[in-house]
Amino acid sequence: MSRLAILLLTSMSLGLAGCAFTPATLDLGVSSEVHVAGPLGDVSPLRFSPPQLEDARLDRTRIGHKKNGYGENTADISSAQPVAQVVETAVAKALVDGRHSVVTDGDIRVSGTVNRFWFEFDSNFWSVGFIGDVRCSLEFIDASTGRLIHKADYSGSYAMQKATGGLEKTWTVVLNKALERLVEAIVLDDELAAALKERAPPTGPSL
Amino acid sequence: MAPLWLTLLFTAVAASKEPLTVHIALSQTPDFDVVHHRATSNAIGVALFGAIGAGVQASVEHARDVAKRDQLRPYVSEGIWDEAFVAALEETFAQKGFTVRESPAPKEDAANSALYLVVRPHSFGIRVVDTTTVYVSTYVQFEVTYGRELGELRRNAFEDSYYMTGDRQVSYADLLADPGELNDDLANLLSQAARRVANKLIYNSEQPGAG
DSSP states (O other), X not given: OOXXXXXXXXXXXXXXXXXXXXXXXXXXXXXXXXXXXXGXXXXXXXXXXXXXXXXXXXXXXXXXXEEOTTSOEEEEEEESSOHHHHHHHHHHHHHHXXXXXXXXXXXXXXXXXXXXXXXXXXXXXXXXXXXXXXXXXXXXXXXXXXXXXXXXEEEEEEEEEESSOOOHHXXXXXXXXXXXXXXXXXXXXXXXXXXXXXXXXXXXXXX | OOOOOOEEEEEEEOTTSOEEEEEEEEOOOOOEEEESTTTTXXXXXXXXXXXXXXXXXXXXXXXXXXHHHHHHGGGSOTTHIIIIIIHHHXXXXXXXXXXEEEESSOOOOSSTTEEEEEXXXXXXXXXEEETTTTEEEEEEEEEEEEESSHHHHXXXXXXXXXXXXXXXXXXXXXXXXXXXXXXXXXXXXXXXXXXXXXXXXHHHTTSTXXX
16 A cells, blocks of 8 residues: 555544544443553552542543544544543552452552543554553552552553554553553552552551 | 663572573664654645655654754763663562573573563654643653563564653753753653563563463
């Protein structure tokens, strides 16, 4: 296929196929079939409360823009579920992948902010790049003492290059892969594992 | 940058696993790059002048990125892959009890528990990460191939691609006005990437297809 043909296909895919002016809503989440092992699994099993994150993105109305072949924004891309909820689920999965449990009234609270959840087109002349980027700040707090155990920023990014613009299915795959990378970042974090290992045992319920 | 082949020989006992020898090769490292105008390009050239217009526009935008790269490259250490990526790999494996040795290229290991890893850097540097704000960030893109035998490695039996961006996002103008932290930002990102690769390898080596 000539480069010009690929370019035209790219422009058509970005600008026409998938209705460039119609907002897209993506159903996002980490696949339950993906499991990552890491230092978090070296920590004796802990009970975490369900993560509670605040959506602190500068632009909370969308997670990306549809673009036409000229690079202009034409319509919003948004998430079917609240972004904070999508990231909370991913963080919970990371904890479970680390062989811990997520239960109501857990011994460790997980709170923080979602700082970025963005899908970007990187339209070149001969191909189109798709980039998913998810970032959050997490605090792990001892529920019995209120002591901060660990605080860190985590991110998951994924990039895919294709000859044509792709459709919503491709965009969903890219963002879900970024969420998988976020799970990896947490499970593979040595410093988080070390901080949890050093966590002082609960002093008992407060009165 | 001259081609760099490093083979690191690791022999150790991964937690609760049999002794593991890991051969790691880092292929030729790329030049520092700036992807700014190429990331914000559009099809105006081709719309006006067809394929020739596209070619002209592509070369113009590449040249503009090269000019930006030349502005920032003096602030980036030439040996940053060794100083940050390889050093973090070694440190992470050492922390897990692995012994590290280097050899010029991967060789078949007689040990039954050998694991081979090749890291192929694709690009790294600065790129636009949000075309709405046109903010830039450090980035690195590379592929990892690994296998329990050299044959698996040569067949690219198990591959994993990494694309990571730095935490700090700024305008290019702000970065250019204060480029002093650029090398540290890149080093931090490369170290973070190496630690992630090492830990994923150590903890998921029994399931090389994972991830």
